[in-house]
Each structure stands twice: as C-alpha cells, then as structure tokens.
Amino acid sequence: MDDIIFGKNAVTEALIAGDREINKILISKNIHSDAKLNKIKDLARENGIVFQFVAKEKFLPYAEYNHQGVIAQISPIQYKDLDDFLEEEHQNASVVILDGIEDSHNLGAIIRTSVCAGVAGIIIPSRRNVQVNAIVEKTSAGAINHIPIIKVNSLVNAVQKLKNSDWWVVATDASAKDNYYDVKYNDMNFALIMGAEHAGVSKSLLKLSDFIVKIPMLKNFNSLNVSNALSAIIFETVRQKLKN
C-alpha cells in the first residue's frame, strides 16, 4: 500500500533522495508552472517516473492537506532497526528520542530541525507517539528522506541499549536543576530525550538518564513548543561542536 506525500518540497526531496519507490506523481492542471514544478518534472523524467496532469477534482480527497497541487504515491518509509544503527560507527553523534509526541506538525518540524543540526537518527516508540504520516512528511519539507527513523517497541529498552553502547543520555524536564547549556556535548555520542507536549519525559526514562536539563524561561510562561525546545538545545550542541 503506497503512502501519499504532498507539496512541492516534499515531492522534490523524495525524488532527490531516490530511496523510495515513487509510483506516480499527480499534478493539478490548475496550478501555474514555476521553478519548483519544473524541477519536479525534470527529476521525474530523469528517473523514469510517471507524472500526470489531472483535474483539480482529483485533489478533493486531499483537501485537508496543503498539497499545492502536487502529490506523489510513494512506498512507505523504511524504519531502521536500532541494533543495525548501533552497529554503524558513530563519533560525536546524536540521536533524538521522542517520548509521546502526539502532533504530526511537531514530529515533522522535529525531523526538519534534526536534519539541519546533523542529528544521526530519530527514535520513536511504536505506540503512544505519532507515526510518520503524510502531514509529517509535508511538515518535514522532505527532511524525512535525510535521516533514519528508528521505531522501537520499548523506549526503556532502547535507552538501555544506547547506554550499553556507551551513548550518554540527556533528558529534558521543566523542573530540572541544570540548564541545557551546562552540559558539554562534545566528545561523546549522546541521545536527547524530548517529552510529550503535556506530560514531559516519562519517569522510567528520566531515571535512566545521565543528565536532566531544562531550558530556562525568562518569563513566567513555561510552555515552549517541543520542536522549538529541541531547536534551542540541539543548536547549542552544534555551537559547542563548531566552537571547539
């Protein structure tokens, strides 16, 4: 069963990545040609992928999506196995672990930010977390094709495996004593655990963590969106790496 991805950026990035089978690209007859659309057509031709111009009514089933008149039928993303990931060589690498993220836009934004910051992989649990869907693919602006998504049955087991492979574990918690920038992220592989929008990181994972950190708030309004929280922390780790 194919997935649907939509939007010019998402389709372009899937074509460039080339690791998923694109069955067909549908383009609305009602949209104007532009540089992005031409690129999609060029890439499709180069790769022998069918694209069809269809009446805008064909897009009605996708009205809830901001599809920009372009969708592609594509094979589902291949999740990566954690053991396979850990067998690869990693040096000063990072992974992001998501504990109960419910919102598709947040997952998409987290994937996008993670790719920009050079994160090596994203770990999500197979339950109680949003999975990769069409909105995630769109919000990620194609970033989903540039980072392995590792799906695990148990986050506790996953964190244990990371620790057994000498990865350090950093969890975020609003009531932590340490600020996120007090940790030195260089010269280690580390996993950063981000919690659900409301509940935060679960206790069982906090217990396993080597560092628990917070983002200091300058106003009595402690309600940072999870993808924005990740961005603040992960680019601090980038800053430390590049300043080193």
Next chain:
Amino acid sequence: MDDIIFGKNAVTEALIAGDREINKILISKNIHSDAKLNKIKDLARENGIVFQFVAKEKFLPYAEYNHQGVIAQISPIQYKDLDDFLEEEHQNASVVILDGIEDSHNLGAIIRTSVCAGVAGIIIPSRRNVQVNAIVEKTSAGAINHIPIIKVNSLVNAVQKLKNSDWWVVATDASAKDNYYDVKYNDMNFALIMGAEHAGVSKSLLKLSDFIVKIPMLKNFNSLNVSNALSAIIFETVRQKLKN
C-alpha cells in the same frame, strides 16, 4: 466584531490576562470535565463572564480548528504603537521583527517562543505578513496575551526608528558569514529580523542591519523552519544573558 479563540489553553490564558473583553464562552456538551475545563469555569465565574454548554453542532463552523470543545468570543487584540513602545524604558531588551511570515502556525509558534525567551515585543508589517487570527492565537497557546504585537506600515521606517533609539539590528540570512552565536547580545537593546520562509529578509532591511548572521547547518539541508530558527537564536541570547 469579536474574534473567536479556541482551545482550552488559549481560552484560559485570555481569562488570566484579562485585558480583552470576553463576550461569551461556549463549551460543548460532549466533552468531559477535566482540570483545565474546571479552571476555565472558575475563572469565568470569578470575572462574571457567561459560559454556555451547547450542542456539538454549534461547533461545526469551527471544524477546521482543533477547538477541543471550547471557544470564546473575544475582542480583537490591541496592536501596540511602535512610538509608544519606544517611549517605554528598555534595558537589554529584544524585539523580534517578522518580514513576510505567511504561515499562521509559524506566527503562533514564534509568539510562544518569544514569550518564553522574554522578548519585549513582536513587530509585524500590516501587509505581506500573516496577521493575528484564530489559528495564531491557538498555536501561541495563549502567549499572545503576554507580549505586545506592534503593527507597522513600513518595516524600513520601523527599523530606522529603532536605530534612532539606539537599538541594534540583527538580521538573519542563510548566506551570512557570521554565525548567530558570534554576536554578543548583552548590554544592548536589539531587534532580530526573521525573514519569510522562502524569500528571507528583504534587501532593504539587510542594508539597515548592524549584524547579519546565519545558523550553521551540519548537513547540506538548509531548510530550517522559521520558528525553529528563531528558537535557536533567541535562546542563545538568553544563554548569554544568564551566563554573564
């Protein structure tokens, strides 16, 4: 003409802020009572604001919104005048200037992050930029009530005014030479200009800027969402302030 705000957090925050007139709160008969809903009812009673339990069909016009069964009819937000803002005393303060942000979710997330980071105000142009609407209010999770939104006819004039009042101006541009963390943000009032998702900060504003900075990308994927880009930069300024 009243605005509509929706979602438990947005309605709660508006009740707490108390600076906008709430005409009426509508609660769906079909939602279960919980702590958040009880807080809304308590706050409404305390402030003599009517709340009504209505059939879920009343919410059909708002189906596109994630309203959680709670909406409020509220007076529109009051935009602040830039001159009034500049006449107030500011010390080591920051404002965020948005140049052509088109997406409501992005504006909401930017407002939310800005409040968490203690930003003193957000400046938006009256044209070619998304305005504060119901989605912005919801995405901001009520943060909109904790920060002045300053609407100006010309961003160029606004930046000139800021400079005349001894504010420093920092603009973001993907092709900048300096990284955002190379600027010292302490001991000055500064304005941070964030550009449109695609076009970036306009040339006329770049010319006026004292610093032009980029966020270094660790992967060849230069497509950070604007609210996540803001988060990385603005929390670096917080880090510098608190580390000082």
